[in-house]
Amino acid sequence: MTEKRENWGSRFGFLMAAAGSAVGLGNIWRFPYLTGMNGGGAFILIYLGCVALIGLCIMTAEFAVGRRSGLAAVGAYKSVSDKWSFAGALGVLSGFFIMGFYPVVGGWSMAYIAKSFTGLLAVPEAIGDVFGGFISAPVEPLVWMVIYLAINVFIVSKGVQGGIEAAGKVMMPLLYVLLAAIIFRTISLPGAGEGLKFLLAPDFSKVTGQTFLAALGQAFFSLSLGMGCMITYGSYLNKEEKLPANALIVTTMDTSVALLAAVAIFPALFAFGIEPTAGPGLVFIVLPQVFAQMGSLGPVFSALFFLLLFIAALTSSVSLLEVVVAYLIDQHRMERKKAVYITSAIMAVMCILSSLSMGAMSGFKIFGVGFFDFFDILTDKIFLAIGGGLLAIFVGFFMKKEDLKDELTNGGTVSFPAFELWYNLTKYVVPVIIAVIAISGILAIEQKSLMIFGLLIIAVLAVFSKKL
Numbered sequence: 001m002t003e004k005r006e007n008w009g010s011r012f013g014f015l016m017a018a019a020g021s022a023v024g025l026g027n028i029w030r031f032p033y034l035t036g037m038n039g040g041g042a043f044i045l046i047y048l049g050c051v052a053l054i055g056l057c058i059m060t061a062e063f064a065v066g067r068r069s070g071l072a073a074v075g076a077y078k079s080v081s082d083k084w085s086f087a088g089a090l091g092v093l094s095g096f097f098i099m100g101f102y103p104v105v106g107g108w109s110m111a112y113i114a115k116s117f118t119g120l121l122a123v124p125e126a127i128g129d130v131f132g133g134f135i136s137a138p139v140e141p142l143v144w145m146v147i148y149l150a151i152n153v154f155i156v157s158k159g160v161q162g163g164i165e166a167a168g169k170v171m172m173p174l175l176y177v178l179l180a181a182i183i184f185r186t187i188s189l190p191g192a193g194e195g196l197k198f199l200l201a202p203d204f205s206k207v208t209g210q211t212f213l214a215a216l217g218q219a220f221f222s223l224s225l226g227m228g229c230m231i232t233y234g235s236y237l238n239k240e241e242k243l244p245a246n247a248l249i250v251t252t253m254d255t256s257v258a259l260l261a262a263v264a265i266f267p268a269l270f271a272f273g274i275e276p277t278a279g280p281g282l283v284f285i286v287l288p289q290v291f292a293q294m295g296s297l298g299p300v301f302s303a304l305f306f307l308l309l310f311i312a313a314l315t316s317s318v319s320l321l322e323v324v325v326a327y328l329i330d331q332h333r334m335e336r337k338k339a340v341y342i343t344s345a346i347m348a349v350m351c352i353l354s355s356l357s358m359g360a361m362s363g364f365k366i367f368g369v370g371f372f373d374f375f376d377i378l379t380d381k382i383f384l385a386i387g388g389g390l391l392a393i394f395v396g397f398f399m400k401k402e403d404l405k406d407e408l409t410n411g412g413t414v415s416f417p418a419f420e421l422w423y424n425l426t427k428y429v430v431p432v433i434i435a436v437i438a439i440s441g442i443l444a445i446e447q448k449s450l451m452i453f454g455l456l457i458i459a460v461l462a463v464f465s466k467k468l
């Protein structure tokens with residue numbers, strides 16, 4: 001390679017970038033609505049189990065694989081065995097597909113910052129219709145999506161230290177401040193206690209096999225795992241960093257933001273007597289109704305909340321774009337700027353299809369769903385869990401135990417007392433649990449043709465792995 005590979009500038013910078021990747025729409029947009037739809041506290045318990053047992057092991061493993069090889073997803077697998085390139089390629093493809101809908105929602109959050117001040121809150125009864133009208137419009141959401149994607153292009157084209165790390169260092173602390181302000185306001189609403197009860201008292205009657213798949217998929221999605229993102233970020237880490245400690249910090253930060261987002265949202269819902277099962281529209285329809293009842297400060301809190309959502313989304317989508325860009329740089333020697341432009345242009349096309357699938361193209365279905373759901377279900381329900389399972393098998397059975405120990409203890413200079421526990425969990429327990437949940441969950445996916453298509457893609461990648 002002509003240029004020296006990039007590195008993070010500081011530990012703080014890396015942590016903000018990695019936590020920035022993890023904390024995203026998954027925490028603030030998706031986690032609350034999944035919790036609402038899956039029985040509150042029961043879903044949270046299952047989710048926490050997935051994070052602690054599986055997420056933490058896989059995050060540690062991804063950091064180790066990334067730093068050991070010093071390469072992004074495909075290269076990292078390939079450095080051990082050509083046959084495994086497909087697992088990395090599956091990750092790159094997942095990054096692509098998630099970026100086929102993520103910037104659409106990122107654009108919504110930007111639009112809602114502006115809308116907070118332009119009359120959105122004036123007629124609370126109309127907020128639901130406003131959202132429906134907005135996301136199904138042919139032009140307005142596309143404009144916001146393009147602006148959103150352009151900001152991603154700007155950051156990622158500036159590189160690891162000057163772009164991604166610099167953005168994370170400013171935005172992540174701001175995110176925590178904003179979240180604290182919102183929680184402070186919503187938790188002091190009269191009637192908020194009911195919402196807290198919903199979160200703390202588990203209702204297991206809503207739990208099915210699909211609940212477990214939803215929790216597992218959400219754990220991977222929220223922690224940015226199963227698609228080579230943390231491999232890529234780990235590949236920019238210097239040899240002095242302690243990997244297990246960093247994995248623990250990032251996992252804790254991500255989980256705490258998800259829980260805090262739920263604490264910010266549910267008390268407010270219950271305080272205003274609103275149903276928690278609203279689905280994906282939850283934060284865009286229900287929360288503005290709450291803000292509308294806050295009087296003159298309503299627009300300010302509303303704008304702050306959507307700014308928070310935007311910041312969270314941005315530091316995540318930047319990492320998704322980086323997974324694909326880093327692959328092109330590492331494996332195809334492409335120049336960074338060129339890789340960013342080409343990749344984001346394709347993503348823009350996918351996002352246009354996703355956005356239009358909410359309105360003008362709502363009648364157009366592939367494998368029984370619109371484009372938005374196509375990209376979402378394929379990644380979140382199928383690819384990420386399988387990607388994570390493959391990584392665990394790869395680490396457990398195809399990498400040398402001594403190499404892993406060497407990497408996780410920085411050549412024996414720092415201690416990692418839980419190494420044996422981590423190793424055995426990752427090798428034997430994690431793949432089995434993922435297999436059980438994924439197989440039963442994936443087979444039960446309603447859209448059978450989509451499920452078969454997803455599995456077929458993985459098979460095709462496996463066959464052509466050597467060319468990647």
Ligand code: PHE
Binds near residue numbers: 222223224229320
């Ligand atoms: N973790 C991000 C979120 O919660 C999404 C993401 C998934 C980012 C996979 C990178 C890789 O929104």
